[in-house]
Amino acid sequence: MRPYITDPAAIYAESFATVRREARLDRFDAGMQRMAIRLIHACGMVEVADRIAYSPDAYAAGRAALEAGKPVLCDCEMAGAGIIRRYLPGDNEVIVTLNDPRVPALAQDIGNTRSAAAVELWRDHIEGAVVCIGNAPTALFHLLELIDAGFPKPAVILGFPVGFVGAAESKAELAADPRGCAFVALRGRRGGSAMASASVNALAAGLPEEAR
Amino acid sequence: MRPYITDPAAIYAESFATVRREARLDRFDAGMQRMAIRLIHACGMVEVADRIAYSPDAYAAGRAALEAGKPVLCDCEMAGAGIIRRYLPGDNEVIVTLNDPRVPALAQDIGNTRSAAAVELWRDHIEGAVVCIGNAPTALFHLLELIDAGFPKPAVILGFPVGFVGAAESKAELAADPRGCAFVALRGRRGGSAMASASVNALAAGLPEEAR
Numbered sequence: 001m002r003p004y005i006t007d008p009a010a011i012y013a014e015s016f017a018t019v020r021r022e023a024r025l026d027r028f029d030a031g032m033q034r035m036a037i038r039l040i041h042a043c044g045m046v047e048v049a050d051r052i053a054y055s056p057d058a059y060a061a062g063r064a065a066l067e068a069g070k071p072v073l074c075d076c077e078m079a080g081a082g083i084i085r086r087y088l089p090g091d092n093e094v095i096v097t098l099n100d101p102r103v104p105a106l107a108q109d110i111g112n113t114r115s116a117a118a119v120e121l122w123r124d125h126i127e128g129a130v131v132c133i134g135n136a137p138t139a140l141f142h143l144l145e146l147i148d149a150g151f152p153k154p155a156v157i158l159g160f161p162v163g164f165v166g167a168a169e170s171k172a173e174l175a176a177d178p179r180g181c182a183f184v185a186l187r188g189r190r191g192g193s194a195m196a197s198a199s200v201n202a203l204a205a206g207l208p209e210e211a212r
Numbered sequence: 213m214r215p216y217i218t219d220p221a222a223i224y225a226e227s228f229a230t231v232r233r234e235a236r237l238d239r240f241d242a243g244m245q246r247m248a249i250r251l252i253h254a255c256g257m258v259e260v261a262d263r264i265a266y267s268p269d270a271y272a273a274g275r276a277a278l279e280a281g282k283p284v285l286c287d288c289e290m291a292g293a294g295i296i297r298r299y300l301p302g303d304n305e306v307i308v309t310l311n312d313p314r315v316p317a318l319a320q321d322i323g324n325t326r327s328a329a330a331v332e333l334w335r336d337h338i339e340g341a342v343v344c345i346g347n348a349p350t351a352l353f354h355l356l357e358l359i360d361a362g363f364p365k366p367a368v369i370l371g372f373p374v375g376f377v378g379a380a381e382s383k384a385e386l387a388a389d390p391r392g393c394a395f396v397a398l399r400g401r402r403g404g405s406a407m408a409s410a411s412v413n414a415l416a417a418g419l420p421e422e423a424r
Contacts, residue, residue: 004378006325006350138217173214
């Protein structure tokens with residue numbers, strides 16, 4: 001067997017150093033650089049830096065929401081599972097409504113996916129909150145529809161739906177008209193729950209592993 | 213707002229049809245085609261088809277292990293969260309030992325990461341089981357070390373660690389010498405828990421969404 005690095009601090013340091021060496025990060029301010037680095041670290045692809053769309057206030061707005069103790073609303077269990085709880089600055093609740101027993105009937109009622117129906121159950125939690133979408137384009141599309149219809153607005157929408165049907169389109173819609181919300185999104189088909197939770201971890205803590 | 217597809221069956225059908233149209237799948241047999249399609253669907257990148265390394269018996273061995281009721285051992289909670297439980301044919305247990313309270317001390321003892329230490333706790337479950345690694349290169353490296361030292365062998369190793377330090381190297385080690393285990397791995401830096409759980413879902417059920 002070849003030798004390999006077994007020290008977690010050394011692994012993080014070398015990982016982040018590799019990202020800083022290879023990725024184009026100069027268009028980002030310090031906060032968004034930390035987010036871009038965590039996003040790249042989550043997927044192993046430095047070139048995604050070039051596909052990150054965001055509003056100038058995204059990092060500050062997301063950070064402030066977490067510090068104020070607002071919840072994080074995720075579209076799927078995987079995105080929730082990747083959020084490092086000890087990094088959250090406001091003992092923030094991580095809410096995933098996808099498996100709520102009301103969702104299947106609600107999906108039928110609204111003629112949309114379970115992921116979209118689950119967003120309707122965010123109503124009492126979403127005002128000023130952090131939205132983290134790592135799977136379903138329909139969740140992002142439906143959130144934007146709901147906001148257009150007067151739904152309360154989150155502080156920031158972290159948009160990382162993935163795949164071949166609606167992912168690129170839903171993120172383009174968000175970037176073209178974020179409805180007055182701060183946002184970060186990865187343009188195109190790529191995305192996923194690892195990047196979605198990485199974006200929350202970046203807002204929560206930046207790169208604490210780098211400082212050790 | 214632009215119109216978008218809201219019918220889950222239509223979304224799956226169009227997704228899988230897009231993958232079949234764009235990806236190079238001709239080198240795979242029917243079982244591995246289904247796995248490749250789910251892997252691509254999980255990450256939004258058709259070109260990963262070209263980076264899949266596998267042993268010829270991987271699909272059959274993994275499928276047989278699941279049908280025999282063997283557990284699925286995951287290196288992280290996210291990979292476990294992505295496994296669609298209702299698809300599992302043998303009421304299989306999904307085991308994640310990373311947050312076992314014994315892990316931190318064990319990591320200290322063996323001078324390795326918590327992810328590697330968590331693998332040691334698979335000892336009583338791993339014989340003939342399905343191993344699903346979606347995060348930590350050190351988990352895959354240490355599993356191979358343990359097998360070299362006489363640890364019981366899983367039926368199949370699904371190797372999808374991701375990132376810049378050890379991910380490509382650990383998967384290359386697995387592909388070069390799978391220690392008599394069946395395996396599937398994505399060469400290079402890319403990978404992640406979404407692909408890892410997709411590979412289990414492929415073994416468990418193929419593409420049932422396509423048949424609807």
